[in-house]
Amino acid sequence: MSGFSFDWLTLREPVDALSRHPDVLRRLQIAFASHRDLRVVDLGCGTGANLRATACLLGPRQSWTLIDHDQALLDAAAVRLSAWADQSVESAQGVVLHKDGRRLDVRFRHADLARDLETSIGGAVDLITASAFFDLVSSDFIEMFALIAARYRSAVYAPMNFDGHQAFLPPHDADDTMLRAFNVHQTSDKGFGPAAGGEAGHRLVGSLTALGYDIVTGDSPWLLGYEQQDLMQRTIGGIAMAVAEIGVISGDVSTAWRMARRSSGRVGHIDVLAIPGPAIGHP
């Protein structure tokens, strides 16, 4: 199980928003420029950060379904989104938000995506999006996801997939060992079978390309400095904990590495946008 805390998602939200690759965002905006009504599904929505970062690029009327298996995060999403919007009114299925001249009909779906992805998506939609999600899932899940997206001719926007690279300055003797061990941990089962981890972005690109999608990718690393000390410390602590969990290196090394003073860091991510080509959806 994943167990993502509200605090962690809150800490990363502004850095994620700054890190998203601008060309990928621009291509997303262009792809939907003529859509006045848009149906969007957000997989593993957490507190709704992906909607807050993406809705401003899309058309005047958007209908969003936010899916997560953590009810506390879905409840937090409803609160955060209402506070973020210019106006918010409860509806039978969720909430209607008005933000910067756009109307967003948002519904929340509590579901375990590992069990029933297709039912959770709930039918044809224009865009399936998922931020910082695909590195948790298995390659088989990605393959299945791509087939479902293609069947519905849905575009896919998947930002912030960890790409297996990270570095902190000043360097520490154990950096390479820690990164190798962390990447092993990244492939552990998060509820979907062996996770794709740092390979997720490339797997997604491979699966969607094979189905005829046009792909745009861009690097979206976290660049962590003085202003992002809290996120950097939490990231370093999380890496040390993950490595200790799998026990491939000694606890002493992991502790020494965690305690080292760092002034900056880079955590690699890849953003993926996939637009259905003419052959999609008619397999």
Ligand SMILES: C[S@@+](CC[C@H](N)C(=O)[O-])C[C@H]1O[C@@H](n2cnc3c(N)ncnc32)[C@H](O)[C@@H]1O
């Ligand atoms: C790294 S967080 C990203 C959250 C959000 N997309 C964001 O960018 O802030 C991964 C999210 O996936 C959700 N998740 C993990 N496994 C899931 C599953 N089996 N079904 C549904 N949601 C899941 C977690 O609860 C968490 O909210």
